[in-house]
Amino acid sequence: MSIAYSSFFSPTFTALPSTKPIAKLNPLHPYSPATIRWNNPRRDFQLPSVASIPYPPINVDYLETEFNGHGVSFASIGDGCVVKMKLDNGSLASIMLPSGLITSYKAPMWHEGLLELLHTVVSEAEDGGGVIQGGVSLAFKCESQEGVSWSPSNWALYGVTGSPEEFIQVELISSNRERMVEIKHIVTLRQDVLSSELIITNSNTTGIRLMGSIVSHLAVSTPEATYAMGLERSNFFIRPPILSNYSIVPPDFGKTKKTASGIWQIFSGWGSKNLEIVNDAEKMSYESREELEGEEDDNNKQLTEEMSRIYTCAPTNFTVLDRGRRNSVVVAREGFNELYIFSPGSNHNSYSKYAYICLGQAALLKPITLAPESEWRAAQHLHNPNM
Numbered sequence: 001m002s003i004a005y006s007s008f009f010s011p012t013f014t015a016l017p018s019t020k021p022i023a024k025l026n027p028l029h030p031y032s033p034a035t036i037r038w039n040n041p042r043r044d045f046q047l048p049s050v051a052s053i054p055y056p057p058i059n060v061d062y063l064e065t066e067f068n069g070h071g072v073s074f075a076s077i078g079d080g081c082v083v084k085m086k087l088d089n090g091s092l093a094s095i096m097l098p099s100g101l102i103t104s105y106k107a108p109m110w111h112e113g114l115l116e117l118l119h120t121v122v123s124e125a126e127d128g129g130g131v132i133q134g135g136v137s138l139a140f141k142c143e144s145q146e147g148v149s150w151s152p153s154n155w156a157l158y159g160v161t162g163s164p165e166e167f168i169q170v171e172l173i174s175s176n177r178e179r180m181v182e183i184k185h186i187v188t189l190r191q192d193v194l195s196s197e198l199i200i201t202n203s204n205t206t207g208i209r210l211m212g213s214i215v216s217h218l219a220v221s222t223p224e225a226t227y228a229m230g231l232e233r234s235n236f237f238i239r240p241p242i243l244s245n246y247s248i249v250p251p252d253f254g255k256t257k258k259t260a261s262g263i264w265q266i267f268s269g270w271g272s273k274n275l276e277i278v279n280d281a282e283k284m285s286y287e288s289r290e291e292l293e294g295e296e297d298d299n300n301k302q303l304t305e306e307m308s309r310i311y312t313c314a315p316t317n318f319t320v321l322d323r324g325r326r327n328s329v330v331v332a333r334e335g336f337n338e339l340y341i342f343s344p345g346s347n348h349n350s351y352s353k354y355a356y357i358c359l360g361q362a363a364l365l366k367p368i369t370l371a372p373e374s375e376w377r378a379a380q381h382l383h384n385p386n387m
Helices: 060-066 272-282
Strands: 072-077 080-086 092-097 102-108 114-116 120-124 130-134 136-144 156-162 168-175 181-189 193-202 208-219 226-229 235-238 293-295 300-302 307-313 317-322 327-334 338-343 356-370 374-383
Touching: 060 072, 080 168, 092 168, 092 181, 102 136, 102 193, 136 181, 136 193, 193 208, 208 374, 307 356, 356 374
Parallel strands: none
Antiparallel strands: 072 080, 080 092, 092 102, 102 114, 120 130, 136 208, 156 168, 168 181, 181 193, 193 374, 208 356, 226 300, 226 317, 235 293, 235 307, 307 338, 317 327, 327 374, 338 356
16 A cells, blocks of 8 residues: 655754854863763774774763753763753653763654654673664764774763753764864754754865764664655665664674675675775676666655665655654755665564664765865754654
8 A cells, every 4th residue: 555745744944053152061171071881892883093082071960050951961871971852842862972872862742642763772791881772873984095094982062052942952072182073963952853963074184085874773663664755766776784883783684685796795884894895896797786776666665675775866855654653754864965774674573672774864885075174064854743
């Protein structure tokens, strides 16, 4: 049974509010975030060769006093904390520091209840610590012309503004030791939207190459009951899943797939090894490449089957509809040219660890080049049309 696509699921997104200056903390302030003891053994995304700036432990009491009245609260967790954002209409969002992982977005529904739109999994690490995966995270690698690479991992709280009545905006910042590359992650919670805005600044005298994605795990009842609406005629390439620190991928994913390149058998993330695989795929015969690229022929794409795709020509916003939970989410992007969609398939239990789909606003097949002394901006918006 087909589902009619409606313009109701295609709102016009406006720029992030900037009417008030953000109350800022110096990123080297003695109460900025420290490295939290959540060790994740799955580090398939290429690790940086330049370390992030170390931060001293977080003083939650100080943060509560400094940002009182903005609609945020802080709770200690290990050496870090959880930043909780709450609006008067009931919308909630949570961010972990210093990892910068958005672990929760609870949105008001038409039935007057709240529904968690993000999917996270908590498990125990080998050293006894905790491992949190899923949610919304950033998986990026910046590489200089000299071949030195850096990826943001520690995030400092830089500023908070807004009020519970309108919107709450939390600004995070991360930079490499030389502070030649700086990334700001501005998370804004409005009554019907959770936005992630990126501002990446290159202070080097030479250009840098940027590769990566905003990766979002959306909770669903089961992929079988979930549809991606509005992607008809979008070109795509089949690629291995993104394996960052926070990715959730079933251990048996893709083992039944067979292609001429063996691309499903090698899960190396989007580091240098995977780039070699992409290059090998480009050298393959036309018949072999046909298995790895295509055009979406369904405007109501059911996500029943295992899939890992990068769409290179897709609308800037589309709708994810979950019939099982009777809700939908409009996903919109700015600045990114690529869309990553991953589904673990419906051969898992409903409402289980693998009851999610993964979406990424991405620059993976075609990295971004930042000129010296320049900046690049991009954003993702998760819109709740169910109020």
